[in-house]
Amino acid sequence: MGSRDSWNWEDIRSGARRTIIGARKNIEDPSLFHKIALFPLLAWIGLGADGVSSSSYGPPEAFIALGPYTYLAVFLAIGTALTVFIISYAYTRIIEHFPGGGGGYIVATHTISERAGVVSGSALLIDYMLTITVSIAACGEAVFSFLPLSWQPWKLPFACLLILILIVINLRGVRESVLILAPIFLVFIAAHAILLGYGLLAHAPQIVPVAATIQSGFSRDLAAIGLVGILAVFFRAYSLGGGTYTGIEAVANGMQIMREPRVKTGKRTMLYMALSLTALSAGLFACYLLWDIRPVAGQTLNAVLAGSVFAGWPLGGLLALITIFSEAALLCVAAQTGFIDGPRVMANMAIDSWLPRSFALLSERLTMTNGILLMGGAALLLMLFTHGSVMILITMYAINVFLTFSISEYGMSRFFYKNRVTEKDWKQHIPIHLIGLVLCSTILTITIFEKLGEGGWLTIFLTSALVGLCFLIHRHYQKVTRGLRKLDSLLDVMPVAGTKNIDPVNPHKMTAVQLVTGFHGFGVNTFYSVIKNFPGIYENFIFVSIAVVDSGTFKGAAELKALSESTKKGLEKYVDLAREMGFSADYRMDIGTDVVDTAVPVCREIAREFQNSTFFTGQLVFRHENPFHKYLHNETAFAIQRRLQYSGITTVIMPIRAEK
Structure with missing residues (x-):
């Protein structure tokens, strides 16, 4: 009821x-x-x-x-x-x-x-x-x-x-x-x-x-x-x-x-x-x-x-x-x-x-x-x-x-x-x-x-305060970016297991579904964390990505097409990586303005197709958390986890350190 x-x-x-x-x-x-x-x-x-x-x-x-x-x-x-x-x-x-x-x-x-x-x-x-x-x-x-x-x-x-x-x-x-x-x-x-x-x-x-x-x-x-x-x-x-x-x-x-x-x-x-x-x-x-x-x-x-x-x-x-x-x-x-x-x-x-x-x-x-x-x-x-x-x-x-x-x-x-x-x-x-x-x-x-005394001081104060806040935000993002670049070094030393697995994914086998945002060190690190923490459990990997249309890409049909193609290429690189590591792999993608609202239906469809599946996504973690981190970094992983778990779908968040 x-x-x-x-x-x-x-x-x-x-x-x-x-x-x-x-x-x-x-x-x-x-x-x-x-x-x-x-x-x-x-x-x-x-x-x-x-x-x-x-x-x-x-x-x-x-x-x-x-x-x-x-x-x-x-x-x-x-x-x-x-x-x-x-x-x-x-x-x-x-x-x-x-x-x-x-x-x-x-x-x-x-x-x-x-x-x-x-x-x-x-x-x-x-x-x-x-x-x-x-x-x-x-x-x-x-x-x-x-x-x-x-x-x-x-x-x-x-x-x-x-x-x-x-x-x-x-x-x-x-x-x-x-x-x-x-x-x-x-x-x-x-x-x-x-x-x-x-x-x-x-x-x-x-x-x-x-x-x-x-x-x-x-x-x-x-x-x-x-x-x-x-x-x-x-x-x-x-x-x-x-x-x-x-x-x-x-x-x-x-x-x-x-x-x-x-x-x-x-x-x-x-x-x-x-x-x-x-x-x-x-x-x-x-x-x-x-x-x-x-x-x-x-x-x-x-x-x-x-x-x-x-x-x-x-x-x-x-x-x-x-x-x-x-x-x-x-x-x-x-x-x-x-x-x-x-x-x-x-x-x-x-x-x-x-x-x-x-x-x-x-x-x-x-x-x-x-x-x-x-x-x-x-x-x-x-x-x-x-x-x-x-x-x-x-x-x-x-x-x-x-x-x-x-x-x-x-x-x-x-x-x-x-x-x-x-x-x-x-x-x-x-x-x-x-x-x-x-x-x-x-x-x-x-x-x-x-x-100046009739309201001018307030404008100067508000503008100066906003400028200072902008510099603090920018400095934080720069530190996080430098930390994430260290993860990108994984792209140069990716190990290869042996023979490339080109078998199609089998819906009846244990499947790891990983949500990614692009082919970079963050996603690759999450992939290796899944393999390391759950050895020998999964035989399939399905990579899921949402091509997010924001104000930077919402400029015309050509930009949307380029965004879709870029997302597809990134997913294909993940599939090749998983196959090189000996897994059967495939990908799914969609395009939308909101990651959570677009990703959740895609994930539910995958869960129906792959009954023995677990969903994984990465989330940045910081040595010293403060209340502003949730405003500066989206909490997409937690939102998706809540929605999927409410639907009875097992979802695991893999913590990724942002060294600063």
């Missing part, structure tokens, strides 16, 4: 998971990559939304920072437009030269050094956690701008609930999440086109008087505070509005999910984002100035603008509400970037052993579940810690964004100079990257100086 209840509970849980997250995807479907990849419009929605939505908080922050010097908004509009195109152009070059994605982490690693890559990657990860947090917090600000002040205490719970909903949506898959949110993006674009278009046309006659006001204000302040004072006000506002550019790098980071040809798709997506962000930001600055918009307690600056522009319209209040609610909803879409790009940066760093390797794994829905859960959990903690303060979050956000921008611009400048012989257009590209470096480093410096 107990086992039946357990089975029913497992069945119910599995059904609920399938309903919420979706059914398993077929990794061997040849059309899978085409189905889940994003074409330019969807990529603009999924990745460009972060950049476009920054118009909701970047320009307002900059305009408010001007204080009484609002006439400088004209120059902010020009400076913002130029900065957007300079950074976008620079990232277009990154797309061309690093089409595999990874953005700032890959650029810094390959053009400067691995250490620079870790700093850039860590900054990116904190950045994407903040992408989620600041977007949702700004969404809450926009929504509650149209609600009574008495509702303000519900703003933080509302934001936390939105993060939880986005976690679930993203566990279903990237394309699915983008398709769900696409209508929101389109409503936002339409509503803001009407807002800014009418806002500019309706006050077109005011352009000449406003121009005169700009000239008189500039002359007055030139005499009062001097050119240096005016420039100081302008650059402070320009830097504090750095949130405007925070999503531009998203396209270069997310190239893995672009539809082929990836470079063309990525460049087109970048163009869409640059044009839309420029039009929105410049249009907002112009409308703030023409409509003489001033901050109002409890409302965002854009809410004040929408209320003013649509005040005389029939159903104007409803139009203003739709406009701001579309802005709030788009900020939810923008949070997608953190869930899309954050786990991919994490996976790249995990593949290079800077983070636990489990972050490179894919789920049955082909999402990076571990990364999504970590990004969402961290965003929740940041939301609670800052109480959803958009001002603090934008400051934290901008620091890491411009740290990554500055490293990337320096890296690309260095890349073109070092490769000036092969890169014919290097003289054309280097000035753009150098200008971008100056702009980004200036914004970074001023932001840290102005906002």
Whole structure:
């Protein structure tokens, strides 16, 4: 009765998971990559939304920072437009030269050094956690701008609930999440086109008087505070509005999910984002100035603008509400970037052993579940810690964004100079990257100086702590790798028993089934341990391996085929070794995203075929165990053992020492 209840509970849980997250995807479907990849419009929605939505908080922050010097908004509009195109152009070059994605982490690693890559990657990860947090917090600000002040205490719970909903949506898959949110993006674009278009046309006659006001204000302040004072006000506002550019790098980071040809798709997506962000930001600055918009307690600056522009319209209040609610909803879409790009940066760093390797794994829905859960959990903690303060979050956000921008611009400048012989257009590209470096480093410096005590210190602390953790993890993996290399020496001195056994395996004889991950010293050592500890018992050896598809191999049908062939070759080497040792041998294999879920059914099938079989697998053991080892090294052997033994299949784990 107990086992039946357990089975029913497992069945119910599995059904609920399938309903919420979706059914398993077929990794061997040849059309899978085409189905889940994003074409330019969807990529603009999924990745460009972060950049476009920054118009909701970047320009307002900059305009408010001007204080009484609002006439400088004209120059902010020009400076913002130029900065957007300079950074976008620079990232277009990154797309061309690093089409595999990874953005700032890959650029810094390959053009400067691995250490620079870790700093850039860590900054990116904190950045994407903040992408989620600041977007949702700004969404809450926009929504509650149209609600009574008495509702303000519900703003933080509302934001936390939105993060939880986005976690679930993203566990279903990237394309699915983008398709769900696409209508929101389109409503936002339409509503803001009407807002800014009418806002500019309706006050077109005011352009000449406003121009005169700009000239008189500039002359007055030139005499009062001097050119240096005016420039100081302008650059402070320009830097504090750095949130405007925070999503531009998203396209270069997310190239893995672009539809082929990836470079063309990525460049087109970048163009869409640059044009839309420029039009929105410049249009907002112009409308703030023409409509003489001033901050109002409890409302965002854009809410004040929408209320003013649509005040005389029939159903104007409803139009203003739709406009701001579309802005709030788009900020939810923008949070997608953190869930899309954050786990991919994490996976790249995990593949290079800077983070636990489990972050490179894919789920049955082909999402990076571990990364999504970590990004969402961290965003929740940041939301609670800052109480959803958009001002603090934008400051934290901008620091890491411009740290990554500055490293990337320096890296690309260095890349073109070092490769000036092969890169014919290097003289054309280097000035753009150098200008971008100056702009980004200036914004970074001023932001840290102005906002160190208002959240900047927390960003620096979190990023520094993550960098330090990455180096500790990498050092551990390096020590383990050196220890495992000693085991590889067995490959050079493998003994041969005599005549090679070419007899087929006999299902009625005693059979040892060994799970392996590739032909190397670890697997060979496990094989010899089985022979040594169970002498004369087994006559057959069956080697089992799962070709694990992770983020490093999930790039196309060709990569999957190469992975399958490599796994097969490794198994054939084990079979040859066993036959040379006098055993009958064969192999079994499968391909999947999870070793345990894929291996257990294969092993059960083997157990049914070979009734007298024992299953063996190796597991690393350390002289001094600590709680972090289970996070840094998968415990696949124990998970498989539990599942197989529950099915009545004898499974033995052979300990393999990792000398350090």
